[in-house]
Amino acid sequence: xxxxxxxxxxxxxxxxxxxxxxxxxxxxxxxxxxxxxxxxxxxxxxxxxxxxxxxxxxxxxxxxxxxxxxxxxxxx
Numbered sequence: 634x635x636x637x638x639x640x641x642x643x644x645x646x647x648x649x650x651x652x653x654x655x656x657x658x659x660x661x662x663x664x665x666x667x668x669x670x671x672x673x674x675x676x677x678x679x680x681x682x683x684x685x686x687x688x689x690x691x692x693x694x695x696x697x698x699x700x701x702x703x704x705x706x707x708x709x
């Protein structure tokens with residue numbers, strides 16, 4: 634519940650189009666966010682690169698896991 638936490642959460646909401654995806658015969662999988670784009674967007678928003686580097690990867694890991702679970706569930 635810190636200012637930095639809210640800033641990172643705002644950044645996360647803006648990263649929807651910056652997802653790296655791998656496709657294949659059996660379907661696709663989300664690999665993560667384009668971190669170069671995330672860092673550039675964060676810098677444009679005035680966020681500290683250190684804060685982004687500390688807080689974004691754990692959020693990314695949860696996003697990847699949950700998104701891939703949903704993809705797997707949809708594909709049966």
